[in-house]
Structure formats: structure tokens, C-alpha cells
Amino acid sequence: MQDISYNKRFEYNWDVPFKVTLGESYFRFLDGLKNKKILGNICPKCNGLHVPARPFCDKCLVEITKWYETSGIVTIESFSVTYVKFLGLPDPPHITGIVRAENAVTSFLHQIGGIPYDEPKELDEKTKIGMKLKPVWAEKRIGDIQDILYFTPVDA
Amino acid sequence: MKNKVAIVSCGIIKYEGQNELGMWNDEATFKVSKMALDNVGAEKDDLDFVVISTMDGLDGITISNGLLAPAAGAYNKSSVRIETTGVHCIFSAVADILSGNSNLVMVASSDTLEMDFGYVTNFNQDVYFRGPVGFNASQSYGMLAMDYLKKHNIDEKDYARIANKNYLAGAVNPYAHINKKYSTEEIMASPYVNWPLRSLEIGKISNGAVACLIASEEKAKELTDNPVWISGIGLTSSQYLGSWKELSDMKAIKKACKKASDMAGIKDLKKEIDLMEITAPFAPFELIAMESLGFCEEGKAVDMLNNGDTSIGGTLPVNLSGGGLCTNAPNSGGLFRVVQAVKQLNNELDGVNTENMEKALVHDSDMFIGAVGGVSHGVLMLEKGE
Amino acid sequence: MSNNVIKKEWRFNFDFSVASGETYGRFFKGLNDKKIIGNICNNRTFYPPKPFCDKTLKPPDAWLECDGAGIVEAFTICCEKSNGVKFSKTDKKPDVPYVLGVIKIKDSEHCIIHFISGFETKDVSEIADKIEIGMKVKPVWATKREGEILDIEYFEPVI
Incomplete structure (x- = not known):
């Protein structure tokens, strides 16, 4: 058996900076955001619309080069209301959603806001899949x- | 080996410096994986298994295979991520093929980020003993370089000569990161980083990506006329906290090489091997590895170097790719060397003539995170054939 | 590289906390008291102690204690300041050049890595000449000790 009276706790930290230069697909998508546009791109093989735009299609493993500008309207596919504070996330309550643009074959993660409530718990009911x-x-x-x-x- | 396994295709892009690629890991991985498939007219659907080699600390995200595996064709396929280098990934691919599970396996790896490598390799160390004194990879190289220098009473200039030999090879390799022919004098004039190692004797971190397709005998014959057969493979781990003798005598390389040689039925390495790619992120490791692999007696590798045996056109060319000094990619370096050896056996590289070269040895290791203890070495035997 | 690229920067910033366990815990407690604790495991001596024998995977047999004197088995002279590496006691971050040595304490069957200092010169070649393999060294203790490896400030040659 271990004699835990000798146990000592070691605290340490990693603080490492990383840098990367993203290629053309991510550039065009992010550059689109600057101009208030949400861009996608379409796989030449399966015709799947990818939003956010990606360099390649996971399913077909081919390069995607055909661009498409979405209306910017997205649909909630799934969501979670967070009631506790997490490092790097907004103050609770906040809603993290999986949202999908138009008929995209991919969805993405973002924050959902502007839903009025009196009690935080109401957000569970007021946020709806398909919204x-x-x-x-x-x-x-x-x-x-x-x-x-x-x-x-949209109607807020 | 009872059943045969071959490398049937490779995908590779030119290596560059840190953050000079202009692509994120997923895009780079996709490009080389697609290239490997296209080269033999294979499709993603032909893949049975995908193996990728990455380390979170080098990718800047945790569990980075989530992003990277699909880029190598893993969507809806079985896949694994291995943190230690290319030969270890190939080991996994070979095992799955020999078990009868797979006929075609993608192995891919990429490096695209800029980070503080000294720091990253410091947090590869334990937090009790080695971490707090700032120990990192470069310092471990310095210790091994010192050990070899003192043991065999050789000249620091010999280290510069190895570096020069590698830079001359890298200069004609279209895939190598560093293409500059640094002279022995320039290398000797570069500042000490970790005595006795000078700045030009330690590999600068490279970014790039590489993939290869591994196939069963049947699949290989269907896909290509020039497969390179995997005739043997061996992996061995070293001790983490050992005596200096245990940490420096490279028993793990010896053992991995023995396993691979036995499997390949190689009786006399020196006679049978035509070329070698050795993972040497610092110049003198090439000498240490050649001796540990059994190509010469201890302390004699420097004679082979100075005779020109290991240079381009020599009797046993070592690191025709330019080695770790010209391309030092922590995630993908091992696979880079495998692909270089395959291209050399196929005589595909313009700068060097490797016609009639039949058998290659590739040494791989995760010593980029620190070469003194806790290292795993891999040895791969490759054979050209029908 | 195409012009249509975008640069991203981010950090890993993680705090960790880990328990030493008894074996290492005894060693670090020993440092507090200027003692080096080791153990015997499968008839082999280890400073610092090992939680198990990695040849037989058996538990250790007995504890040992010594003053920390040992010999230098290998070293390197660090000439470049590392950007990111933070030493746990920042005031002890050494100026370059400094020596990191592989030190075998007493009859230990494994070694530790620590600073070697006390050479009265900053010239790399001179330092290299002053260190002999097998040279005897002893620990120089920090005045303020907290039960960690840097309680030994560095090792110095035994004259």
C-alpha cells in the first residue's frame, strides 16, 4: 500500500503559442465574413453544399472549388443551454447551437442569442429545433x- | 514474412519552413492522400483502414485526429492515430493487412504549424525531474553528441562534414525543406546551440505532408507494376530513467534492426542493403545509428563518412534525401523518409542515381521529442520487386 | 504560397496538477531536508527511487539515503536561451552558457539530469575542457527549499 502522507502535489502549466497560415478555402470563407457574407462551396462529385467552406469533401475525398453564397439564414439542428460558467465561453445562460445553412450537408457550431426570457430555464423551451x-x-x-x-x- | 505487403503509392509535397506552407493540417493531409490514391487510380472507397501520425502538441489542438483522419479518407472507415512516427504507423497498417482485415491502407501525416519546439519538447518530459530544469530535445542531442565525441576521440569538424554531406544531398532533393549547400566551413562558423552541436548541425523544423498506400500482395499487383515490398519491420522502446549506458547505447535500435532483419531474412546487412534513410535530427546521430544498426564497428562510422561511402554515389548512400538536417518534420518526418526510400528504390529522384538499388533500410524514431530515454525506434526493410 | 491565405494565432494554456505518489514523494521530502532518498529494487540501487523495477515489474525492497555526491556521465553546454521554457522557480533561470549534466548519484543504476555550475568562466570551449567524464560532483542546496528538484540549485565539482 502507498503511504499517502508522502504525497506531494505538483502544479504546472503549459502556455504554448501556435501559428498557422490557412489556405484559400478557409481564407475565402473568413474573408466573406468580413463582408457579412456566409459562403459555402459545393462538392463536384456529390453536389453537397459545405458551409463553412472546406478545401475538400470528407465523403468523396475530392477538392471543392465551386463557390456559393448563402442567404445567411440558418436552421437549428441541435442546441444546448449552458447554465454554468465555462472558461472561454460567455456568461450563462447561453445557448450553443449546431446550425445548418440552407440545404448544406454540413452544419457548424455557433452561439444563439436574442431569445427573450424571464427565467433562464425558459430557454430550454423557447429554443426550438428547426428554428x-x-x-x-x-x-x-x-x-x-x-x-x-x-x-x-429571424423574426426577432 | 509469410504473406507479402507492399507500398504501392506515395503522395508528397515539397517541405518548407514553419508556417510557410499556407495550408492547415487537414488540407495538407488531404492533398497528399488524394495524390497517393490518384497515382494508382484508386478511390477513397477502395480504402479499408486509415492510420495517421500526429501529436497534439504539434497540431495545436487536442485529439487532432478528429480533424485529420477524414482528410486521409477515414470517413466511414476504421482508423487509428499513432503519436510515434511513420514506421510505427506502417507497423499498424502491415498488422491489419496480415490479419486479413484490410487490403488497402492509407498512412498519412502532416506538419503545418509554427510553435516553440524547444518548449513543446520540454513538456514531453516528466514534470518531477526533467521538466523543471528545462530539459528539451536539443539538449538531449547535445549530450549524445558529446558522448560520441569523447568516446571515440573524433574531431568536431567530422560533425560538420556529416552535416555538409546531408546538405549536399538535400540541395538536389525536390522535396527537402533546406536546399542550401552549406559548406563545412559555414557549418563550423555557425554558433554553438548545445555544445558540441552547432546551429547548422541541428535540423530546423520543417512543415509539409506525406502519405503512402500500403497493400496486400493481391491488391498491390492489381494497382501497380512497381510495388516496393515491406520485407521486415521491428519496433523497440528504450528506458526512460536508465543508466547513462542504457540511455546512450542504442540497444533499442539494435533490437528493432534485429527483428526487421530476421523477418526479412537478411543475413549480412552490409552486403545486402543498398541504401538507408536514418532519422537523424542532429548530424552525428547518423554515425551513432549506423554503428548501432551494425554497419560498422563502434567509432568507425566516421571513416565510412570520410571515405565518401555514405555520400551520393558512395557504396552505401545514407540519407540521400538530405536527412533530418534538411527535412526535420516532427509528425511526418518518419513517413517522409519511408517515401524517400521508396522513391530512391524506384529511381524516381532526379538529383541522384539509384538505378539497380534493390534493398533499403529506413530507421525511424520519436527522438525528436528527446533522444535520451523514453524513445521508441523502428526499423523498416524495403525491397524492390515484381 | 498563394496570396489568398489567412494567418491564425492561438495558444494552449493549460494548468495541470499531479500527485507524486509515495516513491517520488519520499524523494522530494528528502530534498527539503538536504537528503537524497533512493531505493533498492531487484538488488539494484536507484537515486531517485523507482516505484517499480522495470526489468521484473516487481515492487522495490528497501529505502536508501545519501548526500547526493555523484559523477558526471555526460553533459551539454546550452548556448541558446530557450524562449518558452519556464523553470518552476523563475529566479533560477540560468544565463547562457550553462551546463546540463547527466549525473549518476553514488552507485545508482540510473541517472538524473541537472545543472552543473561553478566554473568561473563563460567561454564554451573552456567550460568543455573543465568537465571530465567521471568527474565528481556534489549538490549545492537552495536556501529556500520546497520539496522539488530545484531544491538542488546545481551540482558543483568536488575539489
């Missing part, structure tokens, strides 16, 4: 997914 959302744009856009602050109901 149509539109982007709320940041004033200063730099070509980052956060150029969209969050998505909000």
Missing part, C-alpha cells in the same frame, strides 16, 4: 468566425 436564425454581425470584422457575434431568430 430559423440570422447572423448578428460584429461592428469590427477581422475575418474570424467570431465576426458573427451570434445567431438570432
